[in-house]
Amino acid sequence: xxxxxxxxxxxxxxxxxxxxxxxxxxxxxxxxxxxxxxxxxxxxxxxxxxxxxxxxxxxxxxxxxxxxxxxxxxxxxxxxxxxxxxxxxxxxxxxxxxxxxxxxxxxxxxxxxxxxxxxxxxxxxxxxxxxxxxxxxxxxxxxxxxxxxxxxxxxxxxxxxxxxxxxxxxxxxxxxxxxxxxxxxxxxxxxxxxxxxxxxxxxxxxxxxxxxxxxxxxxxxxxxxxxxxxxxxxxxxxxxxxxxxxxxxxxxxxxxxxxxxxxxxxxxxxxxxxxxxxxxxxxxxxxxxxxxxxxxxxxxxxxxxxxxxxxxxxxxxxxxxxxxxxxxxxxxxxxxxxxxxxxxxxxxxxxxxxxxxxxxxxxxxxxxxxxxxxxxxxxxxxxxxxxxxxxxxxxxxxxxxxxxxxxxxxxxxxxxxxxxxxxxxxxxxxx
Numbered sequence: 001x002x003x004x005x006x007x008x009x010x011x012x013x014x015x016x017x018x019x020x021x022x023x024x025x026x027x028x029x030x031x032x033x034x035x036x037x038x039x040x041x042x043x044x045x046x047x048x049x050x051x052x053x054x055x056x057x058x059x060x061x062x063x064x065x066x067x068x069x070x071x072x073x074x075x076x077x078x079x080x081x082x083x084x085x086x087x088x089x090x091x092x093x094x095x096x097x098x099x100x101x102x103x104x105x106x107x108x109x110x111x112x113x114x115x116x117x118x119x120x121x122x123x124x125x126x127x128x129x130x131x132x133x134x135x136x137x138x139x140x141x142x143x144x145x146x147x148x149x150x151x152x153x154x155x156x157x158x159x160x161x162x163x164x165x166x167x168x169x170x171x172x173x174x175x176x177x178x179x180x181x182x183x184x185x186x187x188x189x190x191x192x193x194x195x196x197x198x199x200x201x202x203x204x205x206x207x208x209x210x211x212x213x214x215x216x217x218x219x220x221x222x223x224x225x226x227x228x229x230x231x232x233x234x235x236x237x238x239x240x241x242x243x244x245x246x247x248x249x250x251x252x253x254x255x256x257x258x259x260x261x262x263x264x265x266x267x268x269x270x271x272x273x274x275x276x277x278x279x280x281x282x283x284x285x286x287x288x289x290x291x292x293x294x295x296x297x298x299x300x301x302x303x304x305x306x307x308x309x310x311x312x313x314x315x316x317x318x319x320x321x322x323x324x325x326x327x328x329x330x331x332x333x334x335x336x337x338x339x340x341x342x343x344x345x346x347x348x349x350x351x352x353x354x355x356x357x358x359x360x361x362x363x364x365x366x367x368x369x370x371x372x373x374x375x376x377x378x379x380x381x382x383x384x385x386x387x388x389x390x391x392x393x394x395x396x397x398x399x400x401x402x403x404x405x406x407x408x409x410x411x412x413x414x415x416x417x418x419x420x421x422x423x424x425x426x427x428x429x430x431x
Contacts, residue, residue, distance in 0.1 A: 003121040003134040005143075005323055007244045007253070007301035008057050008332050012119035016054045016094075017065035018324070019107045020044040021127035025144050026195040029129070033218040036196065044104055048383030049348070049398045050124070052079065053329040056086040056336065056380075058094035063116040069384035071101040074357075078382070081360055085379050089337040089368055104385070108132050120300070125323030142295040146304075146322035149193050150224045159290040161317050162283065164191075164229045172221035174212045179227065183209065186229045193226040193319075194219070205230060231316060236309035240268070241276070242328050243288045243304045245297050250288035252281065253303070254331040259347065259427060266423060267347030268327045270334065270400075279313035287320055296322050303328060330380045330400045337368055337378055342402035345429060346380065352419030353386065353393040359420050366411070368402060373411060375403035397421065405429045 006014070020043040023029060023036060032040060051066050058064060070079055079096070086093050102110040108130045115121070115133075123130055126143040134140070145151045153166045167182045183190055188207045192215055196202040206212050206227075216223055242253040255276055256268035276284070284306055291297070291304050305325035308317045330346035351359045368376040383396040399421075401408045409424055 001115070001119065001121055002300075003123065003136070004139065004298055004300075005123045005125050005302060006120060006298060007303045008324075008328065010120065010122075010300045012300070013061040013063075014058065014120045014122050015063045015065070015116050015118045016051075016058060016122050017108065017111050017130070017133065018050055018054070018122075018124035019047050019104070019129070021123070021125050021129045021323075022147070023196060024128035025125075025147055035218060039196075039202075045383060045385040045387065046348075046396065047124075048385050049381030049396050050324075050326065050329060052082065052381035052383075053333065053398065055079070055083050055093050055099075056091050057329065057332050059092055060095055060098075061118075062094045063098045063100060063118055064094045065100050065102055065107075065111050067104045067107070067384065068101040069104065070099075072384070075384045078356070078360065081364075082379055082382065085363060085367055086333075086336075088370070089378065091333070091336045138295075143322060145294055146291055146296045146320065149195060149226050149319055152319055153226055153228075155294075156287075156290060156317065159286050159293070161286050161290060162315060163317055164231060166229075167227040169225050169227065170221065171213075171216045171219055171223040171225055174216070174225060175209055179209055179212065182227055183207075189230040191228045191230050192216075193228065195224060228318070231309050231318075236311050236316065238307070238309055239274075240308070240325065240327060241284055241306050242325055242331070243284070243291075243306065244301045245288055245292050245304055246301050247292075247297055247299060250285055250292065252276065252284070254328070256327050256331065258307070259345070266349070266427070267345060268330070269343075269345055269429060270331060271343035272341050273343060277313050280310060280315050283315040283317070284308070287317060291320065291322060330378070330398070333378060333380055334400060339368055339378060339400075339402055342376075343429070344378070344400050344402045345405055345427060346398070346400040347423065347427060348396060348398045349421040349423040350387060350389075350394040350419075351382075351397045351421065353395060355416065355420050356395055359397060359416065362412075362415055362420075363399065366408075371403075373403075373407060375401055375405065375408040375411070377401060377408075392419075394419070 023040045112132045126139045192206045194202045238258045241255045259267045305321035363377045366377045368378045378400040380398040386393040
């Protein structure tokens with residue numbers, strides 16, 4: 001059985017097993033700071049809805065590893081209902097008899113004890129967290145390099161990839177003159193980045209050397225720190241794209257406009273109006289060539305995400321994510337549902353526990369291909385891990401809205417009310 005983070009859609013029978021893997025690319029999970037531990041646990045919770053999305057992305061011959069929280073009532077009934085939504089949109093699914101349940105803690109160790117007989121095994125990314133599955137030090141090293149902001153900052157210019165001006169330093173050197181000069185040169189408007197988790201975590205705006213030192217206070221002195229000029233958001237628009245890389249071809253799987261709420265990624269804007277110019281595409285192909293030259297390539301195809309900014313034909317690449325990206329999941333489901341020509345907003349939000357079945361009823365009523373309204377809903381995934389906020393339990397819901405997003409917001413207010421997809425009110429569709 002071949003193990004890697006293959007691109008979606010490969011014909012071989014596949015076992016999918018995905019949990020939070022970013023942190024153990026560069027850090028030892030037994031020696032994390034309190035902040036890293038908190039974020040690591042949070043990301044594990046979020047991975048639940050990615051696991052559920054794989055029900056629709058996979059095929060009848062595939063197998064799926066889920067957190068065991070999904071095996072507890074009322075979640076089996078809810079997952080079967082979500083699977084039915086996929087099938088109603090014409091999507092073949094991984095059948096319930098191919099769903100396997102494992103604890104969130106020690107997920108991969110549990111999976112390794114009962115691996116189905118499939119031709120391939122697809123990970124979110126190859127990491128130290130899942131080495132019990134892949135057992136491939138060379139593939140792990142490539143993954144570490146390709147998912148390293150430090151490695152990219154040092155080597156991307158060799159491939160003609162336009163990047164912001166960057167200074168790679170360490171925590172111990174943050175108080176020095178080189179850092180002071182770099183901040184002064186860029187008007188004290190700098191992005192500080194450290195290795196670690198995804199979704200804009202471990203990335204922050206700093207305006208002084210003291211800001212830098214305060215942000216990394218809990219880390220050791222030899223921590224790698226990336227300082228990067230902050231791009232003018234009045235000029236640039238932040239985008240992301242997924243590439244599929246094989247030995248003979250680099251192709252664009254999708255392109256998306258990134259959407260944030262309160263500084264964190266919440267989703268993506270997709271559709272026929274979110275496109276690449278030829279000049280932009282040429283730059284992004286260089287990133288694919290960079291990844292392939294460093295060994296990030298598979299005959300079956302491997303996925304590589306790119307975060308970049310655009311201003312007309314100008315492109316500035318800020319980092320690559322050599323793995324499955326969160327935005328890859330809804331784009332694949334959109335393709336399977338035949339909604340590629342629809343303007344679509346895919347976003348993650350919270351659903352109050354006591355309203356979760358009402359939320360599913362709302363999806364049922366407005367499901368893509370049968371909605372009577374000016375908008376439709378394509379479900380992506382949910383998480384069975386409760387999030388406690390002010391003593392109330394919530395669960396994550398992940399959905400794509402096609403058509404009139406303002407009409408969706410009005411229907412949400414009328415039929416779901418407070419506690420369900422409230423973040424939608426902060427989202428404005430701007431092409």
